[in-house]
Amino acid sequence: MLLTTGALTVSSPDAQGDSARTETAVATSAGVTESVVRVKAPLPASFGARPAACDWLSYLRYRSSSGPVASADADRVLVAQPGILEGAGAFDSVARNTVTRAAEQGRHIEFWALDRRSNCLEDRTGIASGDQHTAVDYYYRGKKVEGRTFAGFVGNDKLGWMAKLGIEQTVRDEYDLLAAELPDQGVRKNKVLCGGHSLGGVITGYFAAADFDGDPATTADAGHSQCAGYFALDTTVSTSLGDLSGSIPDDTNLPDVGLGYGVVQAGLDSGVLPRSLSAPVLLNPETMTLLAIAGVGALQDPGGEADLPSYLPANTNIEATNRFLFSKDTATFLTGSPAVKDFRLTNQAVLGSLMDDQSVPLAFLQSSVGFFDGGPITDKNFPAANGSSSQPGLFGTEYKAIPAVPHGPLYTWRDYDRVGDPDDPGYRSSDGTPFTAAGKEVTDIQELARSMAAQPLDFTEQYFPTKLVTDLELSTSPQVKRLVVHPDGLTAHPTLTVLAGDGLLAGRAPADLHPVIADGYQHLDVLTAAPVQNNGLPEPVSTALTEFARTPR
Template sequence: MPQSFSQRTEEFRYRVGDVDVSSVTWRHPCGARGAPAEYDALTYLRYHRHEGDSRPVTPDLVLSLQPGNTGGPSSFDPVARNIVAALGHRGLRCEVWAMARRSQRLADATGMRAALARGDHRVAVDYYYRGRSLDGRTFPGWLPARRQGFLTRYGVEQAVSDWHFVHAREIPDPADRARRLFLGGHSLGGPLANLYCQWDFPTGPGYREVAGVIGLDGPIAVDPLDLAGHARPAAEAARRVLPAAAAAMRTGLLPASNNWGALRLGDIAVLTGIAALAARFEPEAESTLLPEVPRTLLVDGLFRLLYPRGGPRRWRLTNAALFGTLFGRVAQATTLSNDMGGYTGPPRGKRAALTGLARIPLAGELFAATLSERPLAMPADPGVLTGWVDGGESISSFDDTVLAWGNGEFSYINGYESRLLPVEAVLGMFGALPAARHREWMDSVPALTVASGLWTPIRRRRGPRPQEIEAPGYSHQDVLSARQPDVVVESVADFLAAHLPARRTA
């Protein structure tokens, strides 16, 4: 049963090795008109060492992380557990808090939780696709666009204010936060950490209450593109663009979230989450998931890209191979993929012309960063059952990735991510947000960026920086789930240990 502490509840979720994972929720209404009750709560995943008893232990340090654009807290699962374990081996009690933005709670995880509890992914299939009820509840479907208007108000101010609310409740003393609270983020979470440091909170500038900042393949620098000579024109242009974009969302000309129209991100979250549960419980069994999923423009369009010549409904795949098809770098190689093995048997290549674009100067660099320059593969014979092998030479662990996706929640992807948030976050780095005005924070706060291929074209154009470390060959997602030991966890652990306590004068 969850434990209650006034407005705070905490529920144990699972244990891996000596690391416990629990979900912490604070009730914190924001007054968004038209928002459901679930929106009035803030949740994060708490990763901490299992202490063997129920006595509360004050951690030596806390690393609080924001996920990337459309990302959820479970995307941090492997790297969070590994950081806690690595620092534990150094005698330091570390907690990692993986934030879930408000809209994460809008997804109905009833079927996922029930499937996890019963160890059977088919429970989720019945709930989400066949109208079966669980404990008297049936899947209500997705919020229609007309009922998502409250998300048009969710921008950087709400995101950083919510983040600060959690920090101020969990570590009430600002001076204590300044000693042992580290911020970080993956992808879009990097700019959010930067803007948090720049922000004026009721207790003062954000940077005065943090001990250090970490970017995981996400830029945390105030001027990530070295535009100092063009700062004023860039800020003026950003201030003109931002109101127009916000107005277009509020009037319905642009979608309020990613869960909109025929291309709903929530559908991908459901499908991939169920595939992960199947790969977790019955990895070698032949998958029956695709025949059970209704044909839709999104699902069939996606699989036509993954499997030319008819789509994968005519291929025989194990549950592990289906999940590998959805998230494996060898099969689809977008920024939302891991290098975590490949198909059994002799595969055949596909989309050679597409990956060949990576050889075009400049444009090819951007293409290779967002997609891949690696050859893509698919099973050679649709009539032969094809499995998946987690090769020891791959960067990420297949099992860790399956656990991050198949943990009973919609928490690897945030299907209802506000579209205003990334627009404001990007333009905010160019001075479009008046409350983000402490651009001097990097002179006072230690910072580290671990970069993979996604940011390589930008980094090559502006040159390396001393506080940046490169993870060669890593995809945008490998940064979060690489096997141990690896450059990400070792670099982050070194940085955290070196700057605890960080004693600075503001």
Template structure:
């Protein structure tokens, strides 16, 4: 049944109704995780039970969880900060995936005399994933836990079996969670409307746009934010202008709503998956491997690549990230299981834009330090080729000498050691990745941005696009990002878009501050904020 997922989702293209209920959250609980370079990071839990209709779920899923970054010498009360940024991560990513950009922005703002905060608010579905293995901080233990049946502290992983309630974790829940956080933690309407900026990375920007256009008891979500920012993503709920087209609305009400409900019911019944199970490269098994590679980074030789290649359940899903040729992709021979790699080289192989086959993961972190050849899977590299949006614009290379121990040469806009640090960050349910990113969320985005506003499902509350468009908005795009293969061709990029030169999709949130002290994404965000903050 998994093979019908995308046709079901694309065919659904729908929307729905229901105004989100008034926040019923209780007092927040915060745990300080670290204080580094004058920036304090806390894990905040806000108790806010899921609707009773959601069905059985772990107790942890009744909390909204987010990371709060603040200057350690700044005010403890967030409403005394000069600005608060609330950001949603990209698809398959968790709260810690924006750790570097959060630090960069706060540091840049501090240099301009402003005390700001950054709150990373992830999709609630991450609560359903068991982070026990990742929390060990040890790559061998984590790999054994998730893929080899090993125990950690007497606990054994139950397998990659996402629970059925994730069928109800979509755009409506995300909008509700952001509304609840803002109105509960920042109760002053005056503060929110002048000093709170809402945004996100990639799909997180799209979800934030939906939040801004959402109807909360007659008030638009955009009224809770002074402005919006999209990092390699758009603050736009109606790409092609179909949401306000009455003919589209008539068609969606007659056709789309039924298709949407059928797709959701298929997820609830188990006929369609609630996550991207079985899809190479983005299945939970493959996504979980990414932070493990970060935990295993280092100059010594690793066996993670060989263990990954020999694991039947993992190899076929993760091999597309690494394979250099079709024979290697189909058989696994002569590649991942045969190469000698240091921990750094294995991490670079999965994430580096000179190796990784999936542009959505690519970061500019350097290249292999031994003999290599151009990859031919799935297509040869071409900077402006027909598949550059999927495969990236850099030349992708594969090792050629099975006897050579490949290390990794640092380079580019991202520091590989800092990326390794970020990948290893875990606090409770919050991590760098979210292996249980839901198909319901994806379905909702397809429906919303296809223009469907039918009353049959959960998206009928998208009523305030005009109010969202009237808000100050910053768009930052990496000019080596996969988004450059789509947005310009559709004429979607605003005239005042800021381009981060040489940045990939992931570089936009992981870029390190260069020697001259100016990181372009943080600088763009800080300039946008300071131009709009009122005087104290």
């Protein structure tokens, strides 16, 4: 369901003067009130020069419209850490679904979707215009929006302060935010449920084991003393990256952690190593912005014929990304023909091709939002052939599909809840395998568009701190091991683990987790799934979170 009332009125923290906290209403829809909260929390001087906006912490606050206004009076507060390359906006659907489900049972809970501090570098002016052409002109052609000119995507030379933005500061930020928003430690200990998605589960593990006053003998400040329980969404609450195989692409600029902690840190400090994680195709600020722009088009005119592929400027980065995402085989990738702009697609179909598990070839970006419609479909055998076992953790296991006829029919998008209907053509691969089925489709494409384009905090994370992931990969180094002060904090409270049936841990979840399995879900679906599924039942992730929040601690 789209937002029905309210407007985006968020202003930059730069303009907040001496206020230590701001809260701005975003919208109210279907009994859920959303706002964006910013809390001033300056970094230590040792981090060096940085934009003023980066001395603020931000989160999206979702609460029941009929519930208490004060967070401390809520029955529970769920606080969620995002995954890699992920922002607070990615939690939009699961947050709404969970708050709504609890309210139906007479309980008022809040869901806080956290933004990492580095998201302060993002400029959403073009996206917030609500017009796709305006957004493209703003980010890629230097045109002004409301008197503002885009300053450009931030280069490594201006990210020196991020060289120190690792796991220690990340968990400190969560602690400082909780202490500022819920000053009573007893309230935090009894009402807050701490968790996250993907990498957010590992961050939650370090938070649970952390000590925040420098004295291990005092435990009121310990991470586990800020939570009544933990939740993990297609991840585990741990201090290891071992369960997240496939969550980090192979071709990122991640430095070789075999160099050791000291060498890696020196490289980050000097700028010899990149301070922000990126890859030459799709996973960099310039191309990740395209995901939100595609979302704008789907909101603006879902069934209208898209001109985005032709309207985008021609440059090497965008061209390589388009070829990677929209080539049916290696020959097409190498020649660039036919290109995505040679096909007639609706705005919904453009977004679907960028995010659907039968289209995008990166498992950690996949959601199950329906399927192409309107014309012949063929196998997408690049970068991996359908039916092969090539890197399933990275590419996923679903057969990939692509429109077959350039300059032909207008390809539309069949939303998740229309897959399997009597008029569904039931597209199949060349080997006879159905590309999809109703039980494999769980996310509404318009809800996904809303999460990507209509939130004041981004769905994606354009500037992911390299140090955060190198710290976690160097978890056995003394500099990182010292952060695990209270290892028993990991098991101090009950943990809810919800896994995507076709996600990163599919078929290899540790036996002692006793997880809730969301059948047919991909890695992102645990965040984006629609409130009612094709089997007529309520969405299982939010259902499990609601039940977990209801259980006395």
